[in-house]
Amino acid sequence: MTRAELFAQIQKKSSFLCVGLDPDLAKIPARLRSEPDPIFSFCKAIIEETADYAVAYKPNIAFFEALGSKGWETLQKVQELIPRDIFTIADAKRGDIGNTSKLYAKAFFEQMDFDSVTVAPYMGEDSVSPFLEFADKWVVLLALTSNAGSLDFQLIKDETGRPLYQSVLEKSQEWGTPENLMYVVGATRGELIGEVRKVVPDNFFLVPGVGAQGGSLADVAKYGMNSHCGLLVNSSRGIIYASQGKDFAVAARSEAAKLQAEMAGLLARYL
Numbered sequence: 001m002t003r004a005e006l007f008a009q010i011q012k013k014s015s016f017l018c019v020g021l022d023p024d025l026a027k028i029p030a031r032l033r034s035e036p037d038p039i040f041s042f043c044k045a046i047i048e049e050t051a052d053y054a055v056a057y058k059p060n061i062a063f064f065e066a067l068g069s070k071g072w073e074t075l076q077k078v079q080e081l082i083p084r085d086i087f088t089i090a091d092a093k094r095g096d097i098g099n100t101s102k103l104y105a106k107a108f109f110e111q112m113d114f115d116s117v118t119v120a121p122y123m124g125e126d127s128v129s130p131f132l133e134f135a136d137k138w139v140v141l142l143a144l145t146s147n148a149g150s151l152d153f154q155l156i157k158d159e160t161g162r163p164l165y166q167s168v169l170e171k172s173q174e175w176g177t178p179e180n181l182m183y184v185v186g187a188t189r190g191e192l193i194g195e196v197r198k199v200v201p202d203n204f205f206l207v208p209g210v211g212a213q214g215g216s217l218a219d220v221a222k223y224g225m226n227s228h229c230g231l232l233v234n235s236s237r238g239i240i241y242a243s244q245g246k247d248f249a250v251a252a253r254s255e256a257a258k259l260q261a262e263m264a265g266l267l268a269r270y271l
């Protein structure tokens with residue numbers, strides 16, 4: 001999917017919602033556990049109920065690969081089920097020496113047809129570039145993550161006072177363009193999102209941390225939105241586990257609808 005197509009979807013749905021698919025057998029409704037593929041049934045119901053409000057889905061690969069070969073089959077079926085006009089993110093956090101990264105890219109872009117994959121920047125240019133060689137596919141590079149441990153490295157300053165996340169942003173601008181490179185920027189980082197936006201004015205951000213992690217959607221839009229919206233805001237547990245009862249899919253729809261309504265207001269205000 002191109003950047004223009006993604007922006008067109010955002011405008012059409014008045015939404016920049018990414019629904020995170022983190023399906024945990026221990027948390028899905030008990031009645032689904034007797035189905036032949038409980039995780040697929042769960043994801044299918046969530047996708048069917050939230051697709052009106054979502055412009056992206058982000059399956060977190062850990063929740064599938066933890067189930068072994070069956071989990072990979074389920075992931076492929078889930079990816080194929082997502083409507084083609086909705087952006088897909090394989091949240092796999094890959095990155096290795098060049099020839100290995102190339103095969104990770106083939107796995108997510110050719111074996112499966114994801115639009116994008118999350119990649120860690122730690123190993124540098126040759127670990128990221130192989131993912132950028134695929135037409136209309138995207139790298140979503142970890143920049144300023146939402147977790148507490150992000151403080152361990154990402155905010156450490158070099159001798160010029162520049163934090164590490166800023167070096168990641170600046171250096172990676174040499175590798176990709178706003179047409180194929182997004183950044184992970186946590187919603188829990190508040191006004192720091194504005195600092196990231198100053199360094200990379202045109203790139204999309206994938207923003208996890210709204211919902212279960214407590215980040216503010218209003219702050220994300222205030223500090224992060226650009227003229228193409230530039231934001232995909234993810235919520236996983238806040239949507240998919242809105243209810244663990246029989247009404248889980250309807251409850252997920254309702255949570256997605258609430259976020260979309262707030263997003264529509266923010267788009268009207270800042271775009």
Ligand SMILES: O=c1ccn([C@@H]2O[C@H](COP(=O)(O)O)[C@@H](O)[C@H]2O)c(=O)[nH]1
Nearest residue numbers: 060145146147208211212213235236237
């Ligand atoms: O900085 C990051 C990078 C990735 N994630 C992932 O996003 C979702 C968030 O789930 P919630 O349930 O909405 O908290 C999850 O898959 C994480 O692995 C992140 O949270 N922060």
